[in-house]
Amino acid sequence: MSLQQDVDLLRNIPLFSKIEPSKLKLLAFTAERLTFNVGDVLCHQGDEGDSAYIIIAGEADVLVDTDSGQVTVATLKTNDFVGETAILCDVPRTATVKAKSDVETLMISKDLFFQLVCQFPSMSIEIMRELARRVERTTAQLREAVSQRPVEPRN
């Protein structure tokens, strides 16, 4: 794929939509494209991780190990990003991400991530927005799970 085609592709990702096309060339040069086949694992819960992924095509499940087995907590689609927690918080991967179909991704290393965030505030705002949405979504699920707990029988 030509550099121009790469830039066009990046421009269509909402995370980068407010970045000037000329500056997107840096990103097109630096970010790595990685393709996964259905069933492949992008990252394993508990592993060290120093990169995030943006889904360019396909779908991937986010799986979390619980006492009752592995639970799918979300399904990622085109333009979603994942893996930023290990970069931001210096913790092991907090979930397993598994390709639900063939998946094409843009891999953003830790260094590139911090470079981008420092250069492009619009990208930071989009990431904050998405993280705030995730806090909300998880809190809503938690609220529901707590409401469903059985009331202790009175003797």
Next chain:
Amino acid sequence: MSLQQDVDLLRNIPLFSKIEPSKLKLLAFTAERLTFNVGDVLCHQGDEGDSAYIIIAGEADVLVDTDSGQVTVATLKTNDFVGETAILCDVPRTATVKAKSDVETLMISKDLFFQLVCQFPSMSIEIMRELARRVERTTAQLREAVSQRPVEPRN
């Protein structure tokens, strides 16, 4: 309090610790100090909101309405921030925040928030870090709540 004292106070808040002291003057000029007495409500779940708060002193409970009543999901302490979801996601307040003791806050309006984020990438990174931690914490609580669900009896 003098401007210099205000700047010294801001410099000790981790969110602003990497911002040059000279630039903190802008913030000291623009951000509003608000004091709440124990039991006062900083914001109500469901209300429109266009400001975030940084706790300078005291503690505040984050309360969420559930089917089983109001649940305390977190307690905020000095240097914690709250209220950014309504600003970032343009949604009503997602929780009620109530002063657990007398509480002193720095109120950051929506406009100032976006100004700061655009000018100070270090602040964006701190906010992203805290949001990522919150996703993690809530996901862990959810995992636990799901694990505690009773297994359906087999007939």
